[in-house]
Amino acid sequence: MTNSIIETVLDEANKRNAKSVLEVHLVVGRFTMLGLEQLRYCYRLLTKDTPLEQAKLRIEREEGRVRCEKCKFDGPIQFKEEPQYHLVYPTLECPRCGGPVELTAGRSCYIKSVKLRA
Amino acid sequence: MSNVEKVVKHDAGEVFDIELEESILKANEDLAAKNRELLQRHGIKAIDIMGSIGSGKTSLIECIVQRLKGKCRIAVLNGDLTTTIDADRVAKHGVEVIQINTGKECHLDANLVAKAFEEMRLDQVDLLLIENVGNLICPGEFRLGADKRLVVISVTEGPYMVLKHPFIFMEADVVVINKLDLAEAMGVEFEKLRGDVSKINPGAGVVGTSCRNDLGIDKVIEALQISD
Numbered sequence: 001m002t003n004s005i006i007e008t009v010l011d012e013a014n015k016r017n018a019k020s021v022l023e024v025h026l027v028v029g030r031f032t033m034l035g036l037e038q039l040r041y042c043y044r045l046l047t048k049d050t051p052l053e054q055a056k057l058r059i060e061r062e063e064g065r066v067r068c069e070k071c072k073f074d075g076p077i078q079f080k081e082e083p084q085y086h087l088v089y090p091t092l093e094c095p096r097c098g099g100p101v102e103l104t105a106g107r108s109c110y111i112k113s114v115k116l117r118a
Numbered sequence: 119m120s121n122v123e124k125v126v127k128h129d130a131g132e133v134f135d136i137e138l139e140e141s142i143l144k145a146n147e148d149l150a151a152k153n154r155e156l157l158q159r160h161g162i163k164a165i166d167i168m169g170s171i172g173s174g175k176t177s178l179i180e181c182i183v184q185r186l187k188g189k190c191r192i193a194v195l196n197g198d199l200t201t202t203i204d205a206d207r208v209a210k211h212g213v214e215v216i217q218i219n220t221g222k223e224c225h226l227d228a229n230l231v232a233k234a235f236e237e238m239r240l241d242q243v244d245l246l247l248i249e250n251v252g253n254l255i256c257p258g259e260f261r262l263g264a265d266k267r268l269v270v271i272s273v274t275e276g277p278y279m280v281l282k283h284p285f286i287f288m289e290a291d292v293v294v295i296n297k298l299d300l301a302e303a304m305g306v307e308f309e310k311l312r313g314d315v316s317k318i319n320p321g322a323g324v325v326g327t328s329c330r331n332d333l334g335i336d337k338v339i340e341a342l343q344i345s346d
Contacts, residue, residue, distance in 0.1 A: 016136070031285060089281060089284040092319045092320065109141065110138075113136055116134055116136060117133050118130055118133075
């Protein structure tokens with residue numbers, strides 16, 4: 001994953017004849033399986049000796065949103081608590097009517113923008 | 119020569135922002151959509167079978183194949199890091215089996231499945247069962263283009279498997295809880311696990327099975343809507 005992020009940014013930088021990359025702005029959904037700690041670690045390793053070496057990696061989280069077919073609820077995903085295990089987990093249960101909902105946001109991972117130096 | 123007089127260029131050292139909106143997961147999503155289209159064109163129903171290591175994914179496939187092999191033409195893709203152990207087990211039942219060895223990857227992706235399609239006679243298949251790599255984490259992220267996603271767990275993994283892995287259960291259309299014959303010995307209740315699935319994903323069907331004793335298989339087939 002980190003590799004394909006870096007490749008995409010390098011392609012863009014080459015296309016625009018940029019000397020270096022100053023910032024990569026990434027959006028990562030809370031409902032992807034990506035671990036940010038690992039992502040940052042791999043990014044640091046893989047950008048060494050590339051035009052991205054000094055580029056800051058800015059990560060914005062995309063929150064989960066759901067839509068209910070039945071009652072037409074459209075809003076943030078609901079979380080439930082299991083205090084006995086100190087656990088908070090997401091649910092595809094409609095916060096309004098209790099029916100099943102569909103996840104409409106939170107699974108993205110995309111490069112929103114890059115800051116380049118000519 | 120251009121007739122345009124005003125050309126705005128970046129000066130050396132100038133900093134500029136580029137809006138990219140380039141999706142990283144999209145490559146897999148696009149390939150999955152292509153796989154799905156190809157399967158639909160050939161009238162193939164495909165099931166992505168995910169689940170924990172040793173939960174009984176292969177056993178469940180064997181049970182389903184035994185039930186349905188006289189009724190429709192079945193092909194099985196077996197995803198695993200190495201070995202053809204699972205593929206060999208399924209091949210004994212006389213259906214087409216293709217092993218996908220991922221090497222070190224902990225999940226199948228749409229590209230590997232597309233490559234397997236090249237080895238298959240798709241016009242001779244009605245039902246495709248895809249056994250994903252045993253793992254309750256990353257397979258959820260990478261859709262393959264299947265019609266339905268099934269997650270298999272078993273009571274021997276203890277009572278907390280569902281709540282510990284909410285993301286993969288959010289992805290599931292059907293959840294199978296296997297090895298019910300060992301539930302009492304393990305002190306694990308099927309109803310507790312079923313309740314946990316419903317708390318996370320009330321839209322998912324939950325079926326209890328004991329593949330070793332060939333129990334509950336008809337209900338799985340019914341939940342997956344693959345009986346004809």
